[in-house]
Structures are given as structure tokens and as C-alpha cells.
Amino acid sequence: MLELSDSSGEEAWEDSEPETPCLFCDRLFSSAEDTFSHCKSAHQFNISDVIHKHALEFYGYIKLINFVRKKKPTAEYLNSLSSPLPWEEEEYLKPELEDDLLLQFDIEDLHDSTNISYPNGLSDNTAILVQLKCAEQRAKLAETALARAQEDLQKMRQFAQDFVMNADVRSSSSSSSAIADLREDEDGVYFTSYGHYGIHEEMLKDKVRTESYRDFIYKNPHIFKGKVSETAQKVYYSAVHDSHIQQLNNLEDTITLVKGRIEEVDLPVEEVDIIISEWMGYFLLFESMLDSVIYAKNKYLAEEGSVYPDICTISLVAIGDKNKHADRLGFWDNVYGFNMSCMKKAVIPEAVVEVVDPSTLVSEASVIKHINCHTASIPDLEFSLDFTLIITENTMCTAIAGYFDVFFEKNCHNSVMFSTGPQCTKTHWKQTVFLLENPVSLKAGEALRGKISVLKNKKDPRSLIITLSVNNTKQTYSLQ
Template sequence: MSESTSSESDHQEDEWQDLEEDREDVQVVSLFDNKVFMDVPSMLDYCKKTYNFDFAAAQKILGLDFYGRIKLVNYIRYEVKNGNLQPDISSADNFSDDKYLQPALEDDALLFYADELEDEEIDAAIPSKGKENAQPIPALDPEARIKQLEEQLEKAQFQFAEYRKAAQNSLDKRWQDLDGADDGPADTSKQASQRDEDYFDSYSYNDIHETMLKDTIRTDAYRDFIYENKHLFKDKIVLDVGCGTGILSMFCARAGAAQVYAVDNSNIIEKAKENIATNGLSKQITCIRGKIEEIKLPVEKVDILVSEWMGYCLLYEAMLNSVLWARDKYLQPDGLMVPSHCVLHIAPLMDPDYVSENVEFWYDVYGFDMSAMMAKIYDDVLIKTVKKTSLAGKSSPFFTLPLHDITVADLTFRKDFSMEIENNIENLDGWVLWFDTFFLPSRTAALPATPRAEEWSDLTKPGVAFTTGPNGKETHWQSGLMLIDRKVHQPKALGQGSKISGSIGYMEAGSNKRGLEVEVTWHVEGSSEHGQQIWYVQ
């Protein structure tokens, strides 16, 4: 070998080494767990062997192009994130939505190599059965290899730039759909549809269901009523609206129900199916995915409708609308609603410590006025745990909802209330909202004029009840705290025995059908303390 040839060879080898040194290690996360691989083929081979998922075969059968592969990757990652290890890929329609152009995993290396996911390239890179005798791919000399890598890099950069553009366009379109309220009824419909989608998506994740299941006040009440009244459930047909993990359906099945139809429109229904099967209740419980208004039950009527539909301040999220629709459509005329009644309460708030720590604090933060941080503190209903000692008087139960008879129209209302201040207070800081829930064993059973769930433990009272207010144990609903805007309403000292009268109204929060607008007017007898203010739960 001449010195010239040797020198050129050494130069090429140095370039190759430089390229190798500059290349960052690729970390490709498995589609189905957190295992990390140094290249795409190894990860896909792992998914094929461990989870019986053949990406190459799937994309070939579905006829996916570059963007189709991107959507498939993100769809699988979203489904796995929601707890579904067996995503439905029987049709590309399941992930045709442009939302799947948006990465489900931040800095997902797999998306950078989407162009290399074509079945021919995977097929060549991953050994499989029947290829033991395949001929090895001849190695390229360093200069040819560098040229090949540069071409692949240029192609990948172009494809990824196009992908980012498509993803951004999709995201921009979604924001325009949400912000286009001034564009007319069609856009309003799109907003409502998107909010519905977001609402159901929020119930796809484990965290929210874990929180609800660990709320023993809530879950124990359903369990106790169902198990203590097995004679009501024996051989009956039950509808569970918004079944979530399936816990209420399983309570009903264990209580002797002949058949339970568990309906939910979020991905959690897949977990419910697994839970039900694991506990040997698949023959008694049928899971149905979809909105209750859009699906059709296999039966004309059911004997019992059970649902945990309550939201913050009771009516936030507007799920009760769907429950009442299901009641009118499917419940037998003599059927039972579980729960049977809810009661809304309002009470006066006097909590100077809370006001000092959360309102006055912002006026002097190390000598700086940061009152800008108080934005919406007087506009929003704050979901908080309120101590009993923060109440300035006994609550006024202002609205009883008899769930066997109430209509959707009744859920927009204005009701009067009255209460009395129990001790001298420097000023009225605001109002506290909560609700009580009652489970009565008969649709003809009635509540007393001023029902209070915390007093329902008396054995002479029928059924089960719980409160979400300060007079009971904390629940995940907590209470709704509404601070009076003292820039508008000047504070007044109130003496023991001062009587407050007023009214409270609930209505939908504008175009947000699942939001809630709460308006309170009040007047203290013999005092100049009075006012009117609106708060939002959103």
C-alpha cells in the first residue's frame, strides 16, 4: 500500500471516528412500558416478543404512510398512558384524528425515525423466524456509509419538519375552534364538542379514580346502601351511568342483581372490563362504551339506576343532565334512583386567617405589591376544605333535589335562603357551598323539611347519607368557598343574632355547558351590609 493510499484511508477513518464521536446515543422508549433501547429495531423486536405487537405487520395491513405511522405511535402511547395495553388497531379510523399528530411522549425519539419505520426497513433490520439463513448485508466503506447517513439525516429532517408543521397546524386549529365563539353557532357547537371530549378524557386516567375510590365517605355510602338493601337488588336489572372503574356495578352484582349495564364514555371502561373479569362478574355485568344518550341498551327498561354523578358544588360538570335523560328513557315507572336525593347548603364564612394568608398577603410580599396575583380570587368559586370553626352561622339548606322527579329545567334556579350569625364577627368574608347526599330505599320516601346528613346516623332514619360540608369528614368534593369582593362591598361588623336573608342562583357558565355560574344576593336586617356578586366554577 502506498503512503498516499494509506493517508487517504487514515483520513476516511478519522472522519468516521469523528462522526461516531459526534453522534448522540439514541434512547427509544418501548411503546408499552418504560424500557429504553439504543435503537428502533431493538425496541420494536422487544414489543413483538413481549407484547405480541408487530408494528411492521400492523402498518402494512393498515396501509399507513408517514403521517399514519406518526399517528399510530402516538395513539398507542396515549392508550398505554390511559392503562390500555391492548389498543384497538383493527382500523386506522381509530387513530385518524389529527390530535394524534401531537406527541404523546415528550422528545419521543421514535418519531424522529418515523421514516425508517417502513415495513421493508424494519423487516431487514429485525431478525425473525424463517430468516436464519438470510445473507448478511454487505458492509459499506466509511465514505459511502457517511454519504448514506447524510442522505438519511436530510430525509429525516425534512419529514420531521413536515410532521411538526402538521402537528402545529392541528394544534392551532383546535385553539381556533375553542376561541372562535364570535364566529357563529357552528363554532359554538365545536367548542361544546371539544369540551365534552376533554371532559370524558379527564376520566380516562387512573389518578382521578384512585382519588374517588379512596374517598371512603363517598364509596362506603354506596357500598353500605347496596349491601344493606340486597333485597332491593336481588334479581333486578341495574343501569350504572358513568361506571368508571366498575366499583358500583360490582357492588350491585355482589348484592344479587341479575344483570348490570355499566356505561362510560371514557377509556376507563377498558379497565372496568378487566376489573369485572378479574372478579368473576362478567356474566352479570355488561360494559358499554359511549354516551348514554347515544348508545342503546339491550333492554327496554331497568329496575334501578345507580350513578355517582355529583360534581363540585353538586352541579358542576352537568353530568346529572345525562343521568336524568337515562332515568326518563330506561327506568321503570316504579324504579329506584341511587342516590335518591341531594340537598344544597349555603353558610356564612368568617375566616380572617384565610383572608390574611391568601388575599392580604399579596399586597405586601417582601415590600412589593403583588396584587396582580389575586386575579380571579373574587371571581372563582375556590374548592377548599373549610373548617367548621370558619362558619359564622348554621347553614341554610336552600334546594332539595328529589332525583326521581326533578327535571333538567329545574337545574337552573334561584332559591331563597335565611340564616343567623351565631357570634359577633368583624365582617362577613364570604359564603360556603356544599351538598348532602341521601340514599333512601323507596321512591316514595321523603326527606324532612330541613334535612342534614350529619344527623342521619340515627338508626330510626332510613337509608344512608353523607355530607361534603365542614360538619362531616373531608371528601374529595370539599366545599365551594366564595369570597366577597371587599373592593366593591365594604366590610361591616355583625353582632350575634344578626339575620341574613338572600337568594342564590345556579345557571350554566355561558357557552361552557359543564361550567357553573353562581349568583348570591344578600341583606343583613338592621344593617347596611348587603350585596350581589357572581362567581364561577370552571
């Protein structure tokens, strides 16, 4: 048996005043000015002297602060430094402390002419030249910041243009081997995200998910007899972090770990009898792990072999939640006193993964996609289909929610299934919500008809581009 392991996966404003620690001790201060004053009196470190000594501009100052936070040098060491400076690497642009008040400090304040003292006998003309020099430095810093801001703005414009024009949509003909063709460095972000043990903990604590797989195996031992059971012959397990678990449970003779992407490793057998994988992502197809199952099936599965789970469906249901719709969009009209209504156009195209209140459902659910894992091919995972939702009450439809159901059926004496729907026990997959920009007024018994297309993102085939056409309005959503 081959088991493919997929470890798939409010902020609150505090009333207390933010504080930041000293650069050299554990004292906390509520402002950068107080911190630097303490550093000067208690540690003989004058930030102004260091900035002037090394002619640090804004980014040099940022690197200095992060270097001190990370490496914890003494004040004496910093005062003795000369070129080259140890904080010149780009890595020190990354904040070492979250919400560090020192990184929010404007170093132009250090150039305030009212605080400049001149040596005795310095002429007024020379003093003016010093002030002009400071002004020139501030102008250069402003020009640099403006150039970077313009560059970032251009990138944002290009992203928006690509999104609106569907430039990221991958056609079915070109995506047939998208995941298999990814190089390890291209797919690194995906696998790195599962290096965090919190993700594994969340999934293992998802009883609906984990106990369904357990029940399928324990309640159908005949499927594994002579293959994998209490008298198992062999299990080949494609994973990353499980050698210690294997040893702790004395499974070295039963389970063989094969580390790496299934598309890149070679199993020590020509074929396997069963493939079990937990590959499902948000809206079922997010992360494109089913591509890897199909690859493994085509390469290793015996002619009479089985894939589990073997059947999966995707369903849609209408939501009528005027309060949440108003909150998501109306919020941007006044964000702590600022008009950010332009953000509404960016908010709507983001598919939201959340738990839907079942009391807000206003239609019967409708299955839009049926996938048989034994016969599915990669092109089947991109599709465009019509759907109909029968409305159950007089309402305003504000969103469409998607979820999936999973079935273990082939050759099972005791079939097992679970649902990620809003009326069932919550899972870590929750539901995927597509907000409608303009709610649709509907009556009980009325049919809401629409069309949905699901395509892989051209630049990131693990993410999805989903387009909904409802009530003569088309909206494209990104799930990434």
C-alpha cells in the same frame, strides 16, 4: 338495573439551582450556555451553526429543542440535515421537559456582535452590514413576539368582558338539553379528564363516598331481589374502562358493559328497575352529570322504578377567616417584588374548592336547594333563591361556603346518607368557597340575608356561573 358511572372528579420553590440535561447524554448543567458548550465539545454539535444554517427564528429554535428532546436524534444526523426540517410541525412547540432551561435561552445572544468573528480581509463596511443584518433579524423577531402578545392580550380582554357582562350565562329556556345535545367531540375534554387513573384512585379511596354506596346496597338487599343482588338477573353498566375488572371478578354473566354516553347508546332492554349513579360534582351540580341521570330515567326507568341516590340538598354556611381573606388578596400587592394588585379583581370571581376549617364557621348552615331525583327535571337544575344564615358569633364574614348532602331513602329498610360539609369527614368533593371582596361585620344572632343564582355556562354547560348577592353587593363566580 342501570348504573351510570361518573368518574368525577403546593408547588414548592426548591432551594437547589435548576438543572437541565444535555441534548445527547445524561449530563446535567445549570445554564443553557454550559449545556451548549458541552454539546459543542463533547458531541460536535454547535447550536449557533444550526440556527444560522437554517435561519431559525425564535419559534424554530423552540421546535428544534423539543424535537431533539422527544426524538433523541444523533448530533451527526442533525448536522447533516437540509430542508425540509423534521421539526416544522406545531406539535414541537409543546415543551418536552418541564422547566427546560434551553427553552428559556434568548437566541439573540447568539447574534451578539462582540462574539462575531469575520473572515480575514472582510472590510469594515461589510462587517457593519453583517451587524445590521443581525439587528434586522432581532427586530423582526421582536415584532412577531409583540404581535402575538397583543393578540393574547385581546383574547384576555374579551374573556374578562364576557365574564363581567355574564355573556357566558345560559338561560334556563335554552339549556334544557345542553348536555344531551353535546357532540362527542365537544364533550371530549370532560371524558378525557377521566382517562387518568389517579382520578379513579382518588374517588375509590374516598371512603365516605364509596362505603355509602356499598352500605346502601348491602343493607337493603330486598330492593334488589329479583333485580340485582347475589342472585342478580342483570346489570347494565355504562362505563369506559371496566372490561378487565369484570373478567377478573367473573361477572361477565351478571354485568353487561355498555360503553359510551348514555345519551348516545342504546341498551338491549326497553326499561330498567333501578338506576344507581355517582353523578355528584363540586357544589353538587358541577359537571352536569345529573342531566344524564334524568335522561336515563326518562328513557329507561320502569314506572315503579327507583333512582339512587334519591334525595340531595345544597347548603350554605358563612365563614369568618380574616387571615385567609388577607392572604388571598394581600398576596397580590407584592409578588416577589412585583405589584400585581390588578389580579385581585380576577381572583375573587374564581370559586375555590378546598377543605374549610370548621373553626372558621360563623353561622348555622342553611339548606337552599332540595332535589328529588325521581321527580327532578333539567330546568330544576338552574335556579335563583333567597337564603338566610343565622350568625353564631360577633365576627367579620369573609366568605360563603357551599356543600351538599346525599340520601338513599326510597323503600330502604336501612337508609344511608353522607355529607360533604366542613364539620364531617373530608371527601374528595371538599367544599366550594365564594370569597367576599368586602367582608361583612356581623353580630351573634343576626340574620345574614342574601340571594344565590346557579346557571350553566353558555359555552361549557358542564361548568357553572354562580351569583351571590350579600349585604347589597352582587358578585358573580365561575366554577369550572
